[in-house]
Amino acid sequence: MMKSILTLCALMALLLTVSIQYPLHQHAKYQRTKLTAPVPHHSKHIILVVIDSLMDTPLQEAIKQERAPALQFLIKHGQYFPNVVSSFPTMSVTIDSSLLTGTYPDRHRVPGLVWYDENEGRIINYGNGKREIVKLGVKPVLQDSLYKLNNEHLSQHVKTLHEELAADGKQSASINVVVYRGNFPHQLNLPKTAAFLNILPENLKTYGPAWFSYGSLSYVNPNNQKNYIWQKYGFNDKFSSEELKYLIQSGKLPPFTIVYFPDNDHSVHKNGPMDIKGIEQADRQIQEIFGTYNSWESAIKNAVWIVMGDSGQASIGGSRKESFIRLPSLLSLYRITKLRERVQKEDQILLCVNERMAYIYSLDKYVPLARIAGHLQKDDRIDVIAWKEGEIIHVIEGGKEGVLSFRPGGQYVDPYQQRWSLQGKLSILDISTKGNQMTYHDYPDALARLYGALHSHPGRYLVVTARPGFELVGESSPTHLNGGGHGSLHKQDSLVPMLVTGTDSSPKHLRIVDIKDWILKMD
Numbered sequence: 001m002m003k004s005i006l007t008l009c010a011l012m013a014l015l016l017t018v019s020i021q022y023p024l025h026q027h028a029k030y031q032r033t034k035l036t037a038p039v040p041h042h043s044k045h046i047i048l049v050v051i052d053s054l055m056d057t058p059l060q061e062a063i064k065q066e067r068a069p070a071l072q073f074l075i076k077h078g079q080y081f082p083n084v085v086s087s088f089p090t091m092s093v094t095i096d097s098s099l100l101t102g103t104y105p106d107r108h109r110v111p112g113l114v115w116y117d118e119n120e121g122r123i124i125n126y127g128n129g130k131r132e133i134v135k136l137g138v139k140p141v142l143q144d145s146l147y148k149l150n151n152e153h154l155s156q157h158v159k160t161l162h163e164e165l166a167a168d169g170k171q172s173a174s175i176n177v178v179v180y181r182g183n184f185p186h187q188l189n190l191p192k193t194a195a196f197l198n199i200l201p202e203n204l205k206t207y208g209p210a211w212f213s214y215g216s217l218s219y220v221n222p223n224n225q226k227n228y229i230w231q232k233y234g235f236n237d238k239f240s241s242e243e244l245k246y247l248i249q250s251g252k253l254p255p256f257t258i259v260y261f262p263d264n265d266h267s268v269h270k271n272g273p274m275d276i277k278g279i280e281q282a283d284r285q286i287q288e289i290f291g292t293y294n295s296w297e298s299a300i301k302n303a304v305w306i307v308m309g310d311s312g313q314a315s316i317g318g319s320r321k322e323s324f325i326r327l328p329s330l331l332s333l334y335r336i337t338k339l340r341e342r343v344q345k346e347d348q349i350l351l352c353v354n355e356r357m358a359y360i361y362s363l364d365k366y367v368p369l370a371r372i373a374g375h376l377q378k379d380d381r382i383d384v385i386a387w388k389e390g391e392i393i394h395v396i397e398g399g400k401e402g403v404l405s406f407r408p409g410g411q412y413v414d415p416y417q418q419r420w421s422l423q424g425k426l427s428i429l430d431i432s433t434k435g436n437q438m439t440y441h442d443y444p445d446a447l448a449r450l451y452g453a454l455h456s457h458p459g460r461y462l463v464v465t466a467r468p469g470f471e472l473v474g475e476s477s478p479t480h481l482n483g484g485g486h487g488s489l490h491k492q493d494s495l496v497p498m499l500v501t502g503t504d505s506s507p508k509h510l511r512i513v514d515i516k517d518w519i520l521k522m523d
């Protein structure tokens, strides 16, 4: 029994974090004759491909080395935007929620991969590293990621792209995207062991768009049934493309499809931001998808293709001592919640680390946020340290003096037509002003994104990020020595490329929160 629990832990951890690198040995399971998808005359299908951690520089390099012919083809025949601003924290669950709802986490309410729910008095973790999962318990992590994320945490006050399209009488598809809420009930088929061990019911009901793929837990292509642990239960690029190919070949492709390619993220985490292997593999899958049409030209004639990243990654140095900012040591003055022990009455501080970003909570009313901020400021590897005081947000930075304070509304206008009141040292967020006009540099859309994270959930907390080259480390958070990491507000984590083929239109602003409206208006 013990062994099977451990196996299941490992298995579920894999299912969720998909963090271990297994070679993919999937073979094409079936051959089909080439079909061209039927195209209604009034509008084209829209296919949005999200390649996790796709970045401009390695993409350009991959193209130069002729290792990304499909992406090169799309750029050649369409528009290329190298710098689209992601959400914040730059973690997939928050970004996907922003992409689908067109809002930052102050409205969609998915604060990050790891955060603290003060109403329930527990850490919410959607699957961040095996060690953390085992300490927090497999059951709550599975319930949070497989059920609560979409059905409870994602705010009911915002509508997803799938919900808006359905209200417009248009069907849509979601393939391997972790945030997918829609109007149609679906069953998640969980491994029988999970039900046997009373971790989750064998069938879990959730709501997604009409066409819904979620690894081997839910799939549209009957040939995609067998996806094993070493294939990350279908949470891989190959599965994603097989699902999309099935929709195209069977003539079921709805007006809008979003498909997620997860593998590049693992490759970049391991090999660093200049990794090209992951892009090459994703490109190969896009070639496969194009292969379901008569020609690549016919693929772009019959659909609008949008290919984009979700976040960038910054490189993490190679010294355990230097590259990792160990928050428990920096704050050792305080009693910090131990993951296994849950929150205790005497605890003063709780850490929720999201790679290069962390939420740091003060659980003790006698420990002001400004004091914790002061401790963190002493470390020059720390970048942004921000917290709320009433309506005002204060921002300081590691290793330097000075404070920047801001709040929404006021005389300054940023490039997204948002108005702000600003006071203090603007260089902390690398903001410049000319008259009333503001410009962002190293921290794109910094004010709205910081505001979003600081209003994403109740509680007294700081938002902290690491400078490029460094990673924040909690009690058991995963680390990426000599590799890449994301989560921060910095442009290295925050800017993603976007390829658009089949339409001349573009979003109102080049931000992930502006994609939803653009797609809804597209004809």
Ligand SMILES: [Zn+2]
Binding pocket: 053, 265, 266, 269, 486
């Ligand atoms: Zn990642």
